[in-house]
Amino acid sequence: MSLTLYIHPLASFCHKVLIAFYENDTPFRAETVDFSDPGSAKAHLERWPVGKIPVLFDDRTMRVIPETSIIIEYLQENYPGRAALLPKDAAVRLETRLWDRFFDLHVNTPMGKIVTDRIRPEGKSDAYGVAEARATLTTAYAMIEEQVSSHDWAAGDDFTLADCAAAPALFYASIVHPFGKRQPHLAQYFDRLLARPSVSQVIDEARPFFPMFPYRDAMPARYLTG
Template sequence: MTLTLYIHPLASFCHKVLIGLYENATPFETAIVDFADPGSAASLFDQWPVGKIPVLRDSARDQTVPETSIIIDYLQAHYPGPLRLLPDDPDAMLQVRLWDRFYDLYVSVPMQKIVTDRLRPAGASDPHGVAEARATLDMAYSMIETQLQGKSWACGEDFSMADCAALPALFFGHIVQPFAPDQTRLAAYLERLLARPSVARVIAEAQPWFTYFPYHDAMPARFRAAKP
């Protein structure tokens, strides 16, 4: 297999790239990284010493491609499929890149702050940082609610890289910081994302791992994995 994607099934940023791959039925294999296993982790660090996932390895072109947006860009350039996740029109492309970054930086990052704080040992929590993260999510939700007016997807009527970023951000985000009752466009957008076959596949593959999610008990029952 030419393409290998280093992932962990519970990692939200990995979900972003998986959606892009599944949208275009791009052939690839996964290498699950267990950071608790030095040997497994070493296979990732050999490719990308930063140690962040996902990382794409393209053996045919002898290329290692890190960072989610760069991976999706790379796939479109070298392994294009029927769906262009980055539009050709320059202005439309800028909007997709903007909202891709928005979901990563202002939804995914604060969501992860809230999640990881729950994993801190007793006495080492960061309530101020968590409060800031929740405020950032509220701000982001409000902006997204406005952005979605008259749109089916993040930037219009075409599914794009911004939607790949939106799904994991909003899926985990709405669990740790629920949407406001009047954010109906935002809630409906998440449901449209969840109904998309590529997204449904990602969620189904991740579901056995959800029991390890620190906010597992707050997950909607339809997604909650049974505890062993």
């Protein structure tokens, strides 16, 4: 097996890359990084000293490829499939990159702030930071509502890298900061994402680990059943 993807099965950024793999049926092996295991953690820090996941290793080229968007672009350039997740058209590709970064920075990151605050030690919570994160999500939802009001996917008419980023970010964000009633296009877009086979496969694989999620009590029933 040429490609090994180092992941955690609950991590939203790992889900982003898994969706890209499944979109193109790209063969790979997934290996879970257990940061509570000194051996697993040490091996991963040797692989990528920043310590973040996911990370891809290609034993054909002997390259370590970190960072979600870079991994997906690497796959398209070196292991292309039927779906071009980075479109050839320059203008559409730029729009795709913009919305990929948007979902990572303005949905996934504030969502992560809210989630991790729940598991901070007693007396160490950051109420101000959580309020800022919720305000960021409210603004982001309004912008996404407008963006997807005129087409099916985040960057246009085709499923792209931007939608790979959107699906896990919105999945977890919708739990900790639900969509508003005045955001029907966002809700419809999210439903399209959930119906996408690559996305539903990722959620199915993560479902056994949902009890570990700090906001498990807030998960809608439809997330908990296949």
